[in-house]
Amino acid sequence: MNASRIHGIVLSGVGGQGVLSLAQILLEALRRSGLHALQSEIHGMSQRGGSVHAQVCFSEAALTSPILDEGGADLLIALEPLEALRYVSMLRMDGHLVVSEEPQMDMAGYPPLDDVYAALKAVRGAHLVDTEDLARRLNHRQAGGMALLGMASRFLPIEDGVWREVIAQRFEAKGARVTEKNLEAFEAGRGLIHDPVGA
Amino acid sequence: MVQSTLALGVEAVGCAAFDAGIKGAFGYPGTPSTEGFEAVELLIHGAQDGRVAQWAANEKVAYDLALGMSYSGHRTLVTMKHVGLNVAMDAYANSALTGVRGGLVLLVADDPGMHSSQNEQDSRRLAEFAWLPCLEPSTVQECYDLTFRAFELSEALQVPVMLRIVTRLAHCRAALARRKTQAPTGLGPVPEAAVQDWVLIPANARRRYVDLLDKQPRLMAEATPLNRLIPGTIRRGVALAGMGRAYFGQLLHENPALSALSRLEIAAYPVDPALEQAFLAQVDEVVVFEEDYPVLEERLGLRGTAQIRGRLDGALPRTGELSPRLLKDALGVEAPVGKAASSLELPIRAPRFCDGCGHVDAYEALKEALVQVGAPETRVFGDIGCYTLAAQEPMAAIHAVVEMGASISMAVGAALAGQNPSVAVIGDSTFGHSGLPALLTAVDSGVNVTVIILDNRVVGMTGQQPSQALDQVERMVRGMGIPDDQLQVLLPVPKQHDANVAAVTAALRHAGPSVVVFRRECIQSIRRGVLKDHDRQERERCTTEVCS
Numbered sequence: 226m227n228a229s230r231i232h233g234i235v236l237s238g239v240g241g242q243g244v245l246s247l248a249q250i251l252l253e254a255l256r257r258s259g260l261h262a263l264q265s266e267i268h269g270m271s272q273r274g275g276s277v278h279a280q281v282c283f284s285e286a287a288l289t290s291p292i293l294d295e296g297g298a299d300l301l302i303a304l305e306p307l308e309a310l311r312y313v314s315m316l317r318m319d320g321h322l323v324v325s326e327e328p329q330m331d332m333a334g335y336p337p338l339d340d341v342y343a344a345l346k347a348v349r350g351a352h353l354v355d356t357e358d359l360a361r362r363l364n365h366r367q368a369g370g371m372a373l374l375g376m377a378s379r380f381l382p383i384e385d386g387v388w389r390e391v392i393a394q395r396f397e398a399k400g401a402r403v404t405e406k407n408l409e410a411f412e413a414g415r416g417l418i419h420d421p422v423g424a
Numbered sequence: 425m426v427q428s429t430l431a432l433g434v435e436a437v438g439c440a441a442f443d444a445g446i447k448g449a450f451g452y453p454g455t456p457s458t459e460g461f462e463a464v465e466l467l468i469h470g471a472q473d474g475r476v477a478q479w480a481a482n483e484k485v486a487y488d489l490a491l492g493m494s495y496s497g498h499r500t501l502v503t504m505k506h507v508g509l510n511v512a513m514d515a516y517a518n519s520a521l522t523g524v525r526g527g528l529v530l531l532v533a534d535d536p537g538m539h540s541s542q543n544e545q546d547s548r549r550l551a552e553f554a555w556l557p558c559l560e561p562s563t564v565q566e567c568y569d570l571t572f573r574a575f576e577l578s579e580a581l582q583v584p585v586m587l588r589i590v591t592r593l594a595h596c597r598a599a600l601a602r603r604k605t606q607a608p609t610g611l612g613p614v615p616e617a618a619v620q621d622w623v624l625i626p627a628n629a630r631r632r633y634v635d636l637l638d639k640q641p642r643l644m645a646e647a648t649p650l651n652r653l654i655p656g657t658i659r660r661g662v663a664l665a666g667m668g669r670a671y672f673g674q675l676l677h678e679n680p681a682l683s684a685l686s687r688l689e690i691a692a693y694p695v696d697p698a699l700e701q702a703f704l705a706q707v708d709e710v711v712v713f714e715e716d717y718p719v720l721e722e723r724l725g726l727r728g729t730a731q732i733r734g735r736l737d738g739a740l741p742r743t744g745e746l747s748p749r750l751l752k753d754a755l756g757v758e759a760p761v762g763k764a765a766s767s768l769e770l771p772i773r774a775p776r777f778c779d780g781c782g783h784v785d786a787y788e789a790l791k792e793a794l795v796q797v798g799a800p801e802t803r804v805f806g807d808i809g810c811y812t813l814a815a816q817e818p819m820a821a822i823h824a825v826v827e828m829g830a831s832i833s834m835a836v837g838a839a840l841a842g843q844n845p846s847v848a849v850i851g852d853s854t855f856g857h858s859g860l861p862a863l864l865t866a867v868d869s870g871v872n873v874t875v876i877i878l879d880n881r882v883v884g885m886t887g888q889q890p891s892q893a894l895d896q897v898e899r900m901v902r903g904m905g906i907p908d909d910q911l912q913v914l915l916p917v918p919k920q921h922d923a924n925v926a927a928v929t930a931a932l933r934h935a936g937p938s939v940v941v942f943r944r945e946c947i948q949s950i951r952r953g954v955l956k957d958h959d960r961q962e963r964e965r966c967t968t969e970v971c972s
Contacts, residue, residue: 231674239773249597252430256599263564264597267539273810273885275775289563290674291596294749296762307770314765334771344766 230284233293234377235315237278238304239329243370246395247302248279250374254383254391255283265291274331276308302377304370305329306341306353313348322348323376323418325356325369352376354417359410368410375414428601431463433567434594437531437587438463438501440571445606447498447526448476450486452857453886454505455540456594457533461503462887475608481892482828482857483508487515490528494584495622497611498526499575506534506547507827511858513550519584520554521632522622525614527578529571530586533594536715537745542808542827544743546716548693551586555636557643558586558693559650562669564598570650570691572603577646579611581639590715592667592745640694647692653703654687661686661707661730662755663720668713671748679757690720704729711739711754715746774816782944783811783878785916785924787821789942790847790876792921793928799845805838807831807859809851810885810946811878822849829858832866832875839871845932846872852879856893860900866937867905874931875939877901878916880946881955888949895962901939910938917944 234251238244245266255262262283280293298316303309303324316322324345328338345351354376356369371392378388392411396404431439438460441449449468451461465477480486483504490502504512509532516530532550535541551558557577559570567589574585614621620628662685664672669689676682688703688710704710704727712721712734721734733739739754740746752759777784794800806812806822807830814821824834831848839846850859855877866873879897883889893900901911912931914924924942931938949955 273775276773289670296760310766316763
């Protein structure tokens, strides 16, 4: 990490997928890692099945702007492939993209899926994951978000123990089993990225 | 500093109000202000020390509740979104003349860029209009610290103080350091000698208006320590407020060369003209970064001594939010180049009704009933809530949405102009907010207006807050003078579609005012169990008492 530089993460998806929840886990993990961090989100009508996105900025120095520029993000975490494409231009040239292949197609004019996948694969630094298949294998319907976070963790200066702590705390109220399943999904995602460049 | 936690900017305001010892918080939900009330509500419910958090039927009611609490000598917070202040404007403007006793802080959340609002009006103008102070934070910590300051100022100056934030700050989450919580302490009610100050008959109001104007130099003097003039080394400068201040601060950190610019940093209004003049004496050219209206830009421009750049001369767009990119472009700072955007055309994913939402069934019944009466082209007057989504294609079931409660009066106005049938669609909470007086007038007019009340039992769009109209809608409708035979309560489910079409058709054909209530709880509210306790208590009450 470059101490004077602001690092940025964009999260995107569809209302109800848990974009804001992932952003909050990230924010807490960054904070516990001793970094200055800000998160920006938009509530309101966007929650009703529309596009949702959040941004997280972090730095070793104090921050005041919660908003990233185009070309200012190191990482894009997308819970839906079309929603990933909307934010590709937010990424730095050397930025990475972790994205679920699982489409939410209940909208007018969704482009042909193959075109969407092709466009994503054309982005250097893109890592696609079949979250539907992963969820089936882990017997955990909601595994996708945590798996993406696990993938993202390979590019972030956060130690394993901090991730486990924050995730455990997040799901504490829902019981030990839910916590275990989410940690399992996180680890599964983490295992999908080998030898990350620029981490 | 006793604890550090993560909080949204708007939540930091609520936390500060609690820690500053308010006795009560009042508000009406509205994005992006809602979580401010909810944060203080959570703390108050947890403390169980006799404080209150009460949603009100509308923003004016909320403001008057706060004013009454202040009159009785206690600190109080009242929260609303920018357009909510229009509803509370009568109370707000006149409370400047009465003054306050216990500190009264008004949290107003503006929405530049109109993320979830019908306009981007600037509340700073309304503070100026009412001759009242306004504090404007730029970070989450400042939201907290300036709220504390606002309570102190309110009691020192004996006026209400506005705390103005915008969407980006309201919904920015960051670490927050809180101070020790103060217990609510009462100052006692307005003293005998000052009672006449609170009676705004003309003789008193004339005197109090002069008092208010006489107070203005003190307001400026109290604002000045929160504003800063930082000299630069060249004859160029920037004037900064709110997010403009936050974005520039970040930019400066990344580009230390920008410290050559003189800076006028504004966090409190009214701004002392002497400070503006001192700033302008150092510069020949200024770029102004502020959210919404060109408030500072116009003021600085009036002095005529420097070239003022911003929203008025095209250096920045006339409308919409500021962004770091806009600052860079206006200052000629190089912006980063990122990856190429996808060449694939990406259609907008618009928000839509939740799967299984009762509003959809209600609208389908209405649309078919309008066909039945031979008026499928009827322009339907809508209102503000989730059900506003019906204005979009393909449903296109409502054709005018203006402000809270407008649907009924507009439908009556159109009926008086000859439209027949004339239809209003309004939610239960919006009906309680400002639909009630409109229905009273509708009954008095006697015209054929059909009012469809979509009763989902909560304030759906802002996060299923309790609706003040809960379980009261029929009584309210009858109370406004709608006869029993012109009030129907229907269940909006697919199975009931034909019966619902017949019922709405009958209402449309009736020559006078009629009301159709479609009642089914918001499915998000059911999922979260928002009304579970309420409904269980009601059932228990009904086994022991005679229920209506």
